[in-house]
Amino acid sequence: MAASAPEEAVDAFIARVQAALDGVFLLTVFGSGNRVARSHTVVFYQVGQSQPNIARLRTHGGVGELLLELAYIYAVVPSYHAAGRHTVKVEPSHCQYKILDFDGNEIVIYDWAPCGPSPVRTPQLHVPAAGSIVLGQRAGSPLAQQRTLLGSLHLPTGTIVLEDIVELFIREFQVVPRRSDWDAVLAAGRAASAD
Amino acid sequence: MLTVEELARTGHRILPPEVAVAIFDQEARRIAVMSGEEFLAKWDAGDYCDEHLDATPEGRNIIHLALLIPLGRERA
Numbered sequence: 430m431a432a433s434a435p436e437e438a439v440d441a442f443i444a445r446v447q448a449a450l451d452g453v454f455l456l457t458v459f460g461s462g463n464r465v466a467r468s469h470t471v472v473f474y475q476v477g478q479s480q481p482n483i484a485r486l487r488t489h490g491g492v493g494e495l496l497l498e499l500a501y502i503y504a505v506v507p508s509y510h511a512a513g514r515h516t517v518k519v520e521p522s523h524c525q526y527k528i529l530d531f532d533g534n535e536i537v538i539y540d541w542a543p544c545g546p547s548p549v550r551t552p553q554l555h556v557p558a559a560g561s562i563v564l565g566q567r568a569g570s571p572l573a574q575q576r577t578l579l580g581s582l583h584l585p586t587g588t589i590v591l592e593d594i595v596e597l598f599i600r601e602f603q604v605v606p607r608r609s610d611w612d613a614v615l616a617a618g619r620a621a622s623a624d
Numbered sequence: 625m626l627t628v629e630e631l632a633r634t635g636h637r638i639l640p641p642e643v644a645v646a647i648f649d650q651e652a653r654r655i656a657v658m659s660g661e662e663f664l665a666k667w668d669a670g671d672y673c674d675e676h677l678d679a680t681p682e683g684r685n686i687i688h689l690a691l692l693i694p695l696g697r698e699r700a
Contacts, residue, residue, distance in 0.1 A: 436638075439638065440637065443637045443638075444637075457628070457632040458637070459628070459631065459636075459637055459638065459639050460637060460638050460639070461638075461639050461644045461694055461695050461698050462638060462639070462641075462644070462694070462698050463638055467694075468693075468694040468697075469694050469698070470691065470692055470693075470694040470695055472628075472639060472644075472647060472695065474628050474632070480651075480654070481628075481647055481651065482692075498688065500688050500691035500692065501691075502691055502694055523691055525687070525688065525691060527684075527688070534681075535681055535684070538684070555678070557681065557684075578679070580679075581676075581678060581679045
């Protein structure tokens with residue numbers, strides 16, 4: 430979403446992240462800065478948690494537990510309004526959503542680094558909880574016994590936004606949402622992220 | 625220095641640079657067992673470039689710390 434000033438753009442972005450996470454967590458979201466052409470990062474603290482960017486939630490109607498570990502680098506970049514006004518907007522430059530079990534063991538990781546050293550620049554999924562498998566091969570293949578670590582593969586996905594992760598928790602892990610209008614809030618967040 | 629609890633109560637949503645740097649230092653000590661400054665120096669020197677960090681949980685924790693690097697640079 431374009432804004433006339435960096436402070437306004439970052440405030441709107443932080444409010445969007447807060448609204449999405451409010452769907453299932455009780456926490457406070459901060460940005461590390463709002464200077465233009467610099468990288469900043471999202472920081473959140475769940476109530477009662479001294480470690481940043483990790484949040485615990487009850488699943489399966491309250492009898493299970495999962496953790497979300499988030500890393501989200503953003504940049505405030507100059508934009509250009511069709512009316513000729515100079516504006517700024519917040520763009521992600523690296524997003525990583527780790528879903529962990531109650532003890533911190535990795536289950537799945539959604540990752541997207543559109544710039545940086547990795548040759549994989551598109552959104553991807555890692556599945557470390559699946560461990561390693563032997564891919565079936567024809568007899569005599571040198572790969573016949575080779576194990577493939579599914580956590581190391583970069584499985585392509587479409588763009589995954591924070592709202593998708595919150596909805597995943599609610600729909601697939603049966604997390605009880607904290608607000609009744611969660612789907613409307615997530616839809617509004619998705620619309621804002623697409624601007 | 626304000627704590628994050630105080631910042632939350634006052635409605636601040638942008639961390640003061642000294643708080644950002646302190647959070648990064650805390651996370652560097654927890655994940656990489658070194659100060660934030662030491663980690664930044666090693667990262668900038670390319671010490672992690674040749675490692676396949678995304679191949680192991682420990683390496684992925686280093687990636688997570690690297691994604692917090694903007695915190696450590698907010699005072700610059």
